[in-house]
Amino acid sequence: MKGADNVLELAPALNKKPAKIKLAVKDINHMYLSSNGKPTECLKDINLEIEDHKFVAIVGPSGCGKSTLLNIMSGLIKPTTGDVFIEGKPINGIISRIGYMSQSDALLPWRTVIENVALGLEIRGITKAKRKVIAKELIQRAGLGGFEESYPFELSGGMRKRVAVIRILALDPEVLFMDEPFGPLDVFTREKLQDDILKLWQETKKTIVFVTHDLAEAITLADRVILMTSRPSTIKAIYDIPLKRPRSAVEIRFEPRFLDLHKLIWNDLRDEVIEPKGGLDIAR
Numbered sequence: 001m002k003g004a005d006n007v008l009e010l011a012p013a014l015n016k017k018p019a020k021i022k023l024a025v026k027d028i029n030h031m032y033l034s035s036n037g038k039p040t041e042c043l044k045d046i047n048l049e050i051e052d053h054k055f056v057a058i059v060g061p062s063g064c065g066k067s068t069l070l071n072i073m074s075g076l077i078k079p080t081t082g083d084v085f086i087e088g089k090p091i092n093g094i095i096s097r098i099g100y101m102s103q104s105d106a107l108l109p110w111r112t113v114i115e116n117v118a119l120g121l122e123i124r125g126i127t128k129a130k131r132k133v134i135a136k137e138l139i140q141r142a143g144l145g146g147f148e149e150s151y152p153f154e155l156s157g158g159m160r161k162r163v164a165v166i167r168i169l170a171l172d173p174e175v176l177f178m179d180e181p182f183g184p185l186d187v188f189t190r191e192k193l194q195d196d197i198l199k200l201w202q203e204t205k206k207t208i209v210f211v212t213h214d215l216a217e218a219i220t221l222a223d224r225v226i227l228m229t230s231r232p233s234t235i236k237a238i239y240d241i242p243l244k245r246p247r248s249a250v251e252i253r254f255e256p257r258f259l260d261l262h263k264l265i266w267n268d269l270r271d272e273v274i275e276p277k278g279g280l281d282i283a284r
């Protein structure tokens with residue numbers, strides 16, 4: 001009888017489908033050669049699997065290779081050795097299933113908001129009427145209604161970031177790579193944009209890989225935080241962030257579990273970010 005009970009207890013676990021691996025990084029090593037021919041060993045033995053629909057944040061000390069890893073994962077640069085796979089297929093170069101947002105918003109100053117948002121669709125050959133409909137809807141959803149005909153210089157920093165995000169979303173990528181997208185903004189604008197990203201993930205459940213130097217931002221947004229060591233950079237630890245969703249960027253920071261996670265990861269991060277000169281290089 002006890003055996004039968006055990007079978008019943010196990011049944012839900014057995015029936016549960018294993019999570020689909022969206023991205024796999026296998027045996028990545030990366031070396032840069034400086035202009036004088038001196039090598040910089042950047043990434044060492046990186047292996048990583050990212051499940052579909054997960055939000056993953058990468059943190060680590062400045063200059064450890066976070067952007068390099070993101071650029072390799074998104075196909076922007078080829079690693080010295082190793083491979084990246086999307087659903088088991090190797091990524092060689094830039095593919096349309098992937099969206100990438102860099103530290104700068106990269107809006108075209110001579111184009112209006114709606115023209116910027118529609119840019120990728122235009123490159124893909126979508127008709128003018130259709131791109132207008134898609135761009136307008138995204139602009140409304142981003143709370144930018146009324147600014148369709150404005151130029152980037154007429155927008156605040158936060159608004160520009162929102163335009164940059166929806167320009168990528170217009171192409172409906174399966175995986176979104178974001179490299180410190182909110183870096184230079186003030187704390188209130190960052191929190192607002194973090195809420196936008198939380199909402200975006202809640203609505204679309206896209207796989208997101210997000211690089212940040214801000215540990216609190218990583219815990220606020222992610223399901224999983226990857227901690228990298230200083231150079232040559234390896235993966236030091238991976239933490240699950242079991243905070244319930246939907247989340248609020250402002251509220252979540254007062255939750256005791258958030259503070260516990262922050263303390264736990266910060267303790268591991270501290271050794272990596274204290275530079276020989278003694279300077280701290282990460283936002284707590």
Ligand SMILES: Nc1ncnc2c1ncn2[C@@H]1O[C@H](COP(=O)(O)OP(=O)(O)OP(=O)(O)O)[C@@H](O)[C@H]1O
Binds near residue numbers: 060
């Ligand atoms: N194109 C390049 N040529 C030579 N060296 C490079 C190049 N790009 C990056 N590096 C070096 O590789 C290392 C990792 O750089 P990377 O930008 O990936 O780090 P990061 O962790 O994203 O840094 P940060 O947090 O400061 O943005 C640094 O030492 C950097 O100087």
